[in-house]
Amino acid sequence: MAQPVPAGQKWWSGGKSPFNLEYGKLMMWYFLMSDAFTFGAFLISYGTIRISSNSWPDPNEVFRSFPVVGQMHIPLAFVSLMTFILIMSSVTMVLAVGAGHQNDRKAVMKWMIFTILGGLAFLGCQAWEWTHLRGEGAWWGMNPFMNIDGSQSSTNFTNFFFTITGFHGFHVLSGVVINIIMLIMTWKGVFDQKGHYLMIEKAGLYWHFVDLVWVFVFTCFYLL
């Protein structure tokens, strides 16, 4: 489990990292904490507005489209696919980090390519979902759906949906860009020269965070 702090050592007297972690990695953890609070604030404000409303649209009715099948309604199928894609890309990212531990440059590149493809696939799916909803008349300030009890729904629903999934999608995009940069650096041998693949680990932390946020967004918007 979590390693206990070994006794008999002065961890906080300088000269070494108190958490036995490289500075950049520790700072990435704390940046992710700050980002988690931002997303958390968004999701909590969504939850507060939703629970203070007398009614809200039914996700099973709103999110029931799927590419290619036309007018057929399959509730939640598309978002399940998106979740699966993102989890898979998280796995390939961990495998890239593992390959980095073995200093296996070619394997790192292979797994990074898979991770990038997964990220791009997710973005493509999100773009399809947005386009489809836009086509049905949904957008910031426009909500064509009614509440689950049949009453008139407010634009809170679409405002929150597009803002939060947009903010998340922006993080996926920046994550893909970072991963592409990592790939290029790996290919050029930058990490072999340094002697370690720690930067891949840091990019990995960011990528897992993106997946983690999606797990919460998926639950809040599509399940609850």
Place this chain on the structure above:
Amino acid sequence: MDHSHAPEKELHHGEEHSFSTKAIWRTFWILLIITVVELILAIWYYETDFLPKHFLNGIFVIGTLAKAFFIVAEFMHLKYELKNLVMTIAIPAMLFIWFLGAFLWDGTSYRHLRNEYDRNHLEKSKVKVVKEKEEGKKPGSME
């Protein structure tokens, strides 16, 4: 400049033997199974209404927290770090849960109070959307 590289390598070597591909794939299967179960429950509920929604929501929240725990502990490797570091992440996260609870409680209270003291709001929220071709005139509206 020189001594900033050596500690990185030392720290790096310390983590190597705790990396296990098996644990990663095991975590993947756990995440997948939890998600599939959540989806089956959601779709089953949509078709049959077999459980009260609140109860189902509780299951979803627990499933989500379980997934979050596995992603952070295994994929992000936090489980294997020094306990003090784990605490700097875990304790704010717990305070965050309190934040969530407090705001949901507040939102609920707001809804009850508003429905009680603003009857106009309560009645308006009960009016059903009229789907005819004529301009969405709602019964009881001022138009």
